[in-house]
Structure formats: structure tokens, C-alpha cells
Amino acid sequence: MKAGSGRAGAALALGAACVLAYAAAVWISWPRALPRLLYDGYTPPPPYRWVKPPLSLLVHTTPPQPGNGTVPLTRSGSAPASVVTGDDQAAVVFPPGAIEPRAGDSAVEVRITPLDPGSLAPPPRGLRFDGNAYRIDAEYLPDRSPAVLRAPVSVVLRYPGEATTLLRLEGSRWQEVQTTRVPAGFQVFASTRQLGVYVAAGPPGSGGHLTLWLYRAVTVLLWAAAVLLAVLLVADYVRGGRRRRRA
Amino acid sequence: MLFRGRGAPGRGWAEESEAPVTSGRDRDLPGASPSVPPRDGERVCRGRPAADALLLGGAVSGFLALLLRPPAGAAAVPVLLGVGALGLLAPVPTIHRSQRVPWLWWGVVTLLGSGAFGGARLLHPPPPIPVAPQGILALILAAGAEEVFFRRFLYGWLAVRGAAPAVVGSAVLFAAVHLPAYGPAALPVDLAAGLLLGWQRWAAGTWTAPAATHALANLLQLR
DSSP states (O other): OHHHHHHHHHHHHHHHHHHHHHHHHHHHHTTTSOOOSSSOOOOOOOOOOOSSOOTTOOSOOOOOOOEEEEEEEETTEEOOEEEEBTTSSEEEEEOTTOBOOOTTOOEEEEEEEEEOGGGTOOOOTTOEEEEEEEEEEEEEETTOOBOOBSSOEEEEEEOSSOOOEEEEEETTEEEEEOOEEEGGGTEEEEEESOOEEEEEEEOSSOOOHHHHHHHHHHHHHHHHHHHHHHHHHHHHHHHHHHHHHHO | OTTOSOOSTTOOEEOOOSSOEEOGGGTTSTTOOOOOOOOTTOOOOOOOHHHHHHHHHHHHHHHHHHHHOOSSSTTHHHHHHHHHHHHHHSOEEOSSOOEEOOHHHHHHHHHHHHHHHHHHHHHSOOOOOOOOTTHHHHHHHHHHHHHIIIIIIIHHHHGGGOHHHHHHHHHHHHHHHTHHHHOGGGHHHHHHHHHHHHHHHHHHSSTHHHHHHHHHHHHTTOO
């Protein structure tokens, strides 16, 4: 019994080490990547909600939803928080202490408003808008003055097509910002110290024919392997049954 | 019978029971009963080259299919179903025989792994993944298919070399298949998560513990 308890203790200690390793990985990665508990999950997303649907989209689309949230302020800065639109199409992730604390203010209100990017400024040469633009505002409460960022926040936008970059509206022009693409979630995100208006964009047209061909070939191989294995297992089971009956 | 033949002594393939079990290599695990003779009907293979080649081909094609699967969308579902079928059908190599582990211990292991993901979510809520209603089913399917492939089939295959190569190897391959979709920034989290899920496979003796944890982690990412 004592030996069994010792083995259980050792196994739990190894498990605790794995949990700590996971916590360390999260601690290191989340400020640099789009925070996810596990970078997994290939799920069909819901239809994209457009402010102004493209002409090719003849069906009526549901209007996009805005987002609103409050980030509590502490003496050391803001608490970690994510503010997301009601339809999950845009989000801002605030790591701990991202917003400068201010005497007399207890929180920061964050608003995300969907806009038609075409009505703001034309896209840069060689790019086209892929989805709605989103205005992100943050104000101290109750003061209502603009919030000051002292660390980068992550701006995350979902795109409906083939976006490769995020654009930020500066005056009357869109500027590209350093972007990370997350194709599994149809999302692009950027780490930035500036709020404002953002939109996802990508090159006109799409490629990836070789990848598609390769994917189809591998899928066929995979199913062939699974079917062959199933046939062999059934044949093996039948042979075993005959042998047992003979015996 | 299939996967039965002559080969290196001590090398065997045994079908994994759905109940929590551990391979003989893992016999130092808590809750494991003392060694018992092979059960009647337990499938055992000793290194038949054709069977080895078939399983290696299955492992490679499953890995490539996951690596090249298209981003979020219905097109990924046939890949997940195929990988799941492969992972479930493939005989699992074990060096010795299986042993049962108490369900209470299974619960402790599952709870510890799930607690890590739940704790991370409490610490810093990540932005939710946009998911259609049918997508919830796809999230559970993805978790089940991946776990049955990585923590049943590949883990069992790698366990021939010992538990540590099986845990580390399956974690590395698990992290690698997510690279095209999420980029290198996701590597540390997926690698650490893979180690945690691999530890669960080793400690609980069954792929069902990491599968339950993986499904929960995926669902925790919803709003």
C-alpha cells in the first residue's frame, strides 16, 4: 500500500510538473500570440456579418454586433481582460497592466464599433478589404478621457475570405501593421500600442492550388489506410472465429 | 491471426481495452495491479514486416492529413473522421500485457489536466473562437479524433521504446500538426499541452483521460 501511495505521489508530481510547464508556456506565449488555451479546434465559423455586404453576396446578411466592456484598474495598472463584439468578429485583448492607472479613475470602458471600411479611405495598392473595419475606443471611468496604453494590446479581427494583414487608419490613409495570421480561426491579429480603426485586408484572388491538391491526395491515402486496416481486422476476426470453431 | 508472427522477442502488439489500462512498460503506475498472464483473446503480434509497414503508412498518412487539413471549415471534418477511424482501428503496440487502473485514479488524472486549462482561462480569458452551432460538435470531434490518433495509436506505437519517448514524441507530433494553421507562436503552448495530455495517457493508462481533457479545453474557449 505504501509503495502504491509512493507511486501515486510520483505520478502526481510528474503531472504537477507538466501543469507548471503548461503555465510557463502560456505565460511566455500569450503576450506574443493570440491567447488560446490550446491552439486547436478546426470548426466551421458562422456566416460573416457585414456592415455593407459585397455585391457578389446576394443573400441578406445579419448586421454585425458592436462590443462593449469594462477593464478594472488597479494600482499597478489594468487587470487582464478581453473585450469582444457580440458576434465574436472583433476583439481586443488587454494583458495585465496594459493600461496606465490614473488617480480617481477605477476602470476603463472599451467600445468596439463595426464600420464600412470603404467609406473611410480606399485600400492600399495591391490589397482589398476583407471584412468590416472596427473602431476601438477606450476611456477612463468616470473621467471619460482617452485611455493611455503602456504595453501592447492584441487587436483580433475575423475575416471572411483570404486576409493576410491588418490595416490601421492613420488620418485619411490605411497603414499596414505587423500581423499574425491564424487561418484555423479565420483571424488576423496584431500587437499594438495604438487603438483606433482597424480592418483586415488581403491580396485580390486566392492561390493554394498545390496545397489543395496535396490535401486531397493525403485525405484519399488516409481513408485508404483506414479502410484497409478495417478490412484486415474483419478478415482476421473471421479467420480467428473459424479456427476456434475447428478447435 | 493478424499481427501475430515471429519477430524480436518481447516485442508485441496488443489491442487496447476501452477501460483504463496500462501497458506492462508502465507497470510502476499507481493503482496498477500486479502482472497477470495475457488474457484469453488478447491480440499479440511479434513484428511482422507487412503489419509494421501498414501501421507506419497509417501513422504517416494520418499525420500528413492533420498537417495539411484546411483551416476552419466543413472540409476538415472528413480528415478528422479518417484520423479518428485510423486511431481507433489500429492495433496498439504494447510490450507486455494490460493492467486495469481504478476509475477514481482516472478521475484524479483527468481533473488535474482539466484544472490546468481551466486555471489558464481564469487567469486571462482568451478571446472566444467564432463558432457556428454545429461547430461545437466539430470541436468535440477534433479532440476525440486527435487524442485517439496521438495518445492511443502513436503513443502506443512509440511506447515500444518506453513511456518517456511516447509522451515526448506524441507531444512533438501533436504540436507539429498545428503549426501550419497557428504558426510557430503556438508551438510552446501546444507542446506543453501535448506533454500534459501525454502524461495523462501514461498516468491513467488510457487515451480517454486526455480526450476528455482535450474536449473540455476546446469547449472552454467558447464564450
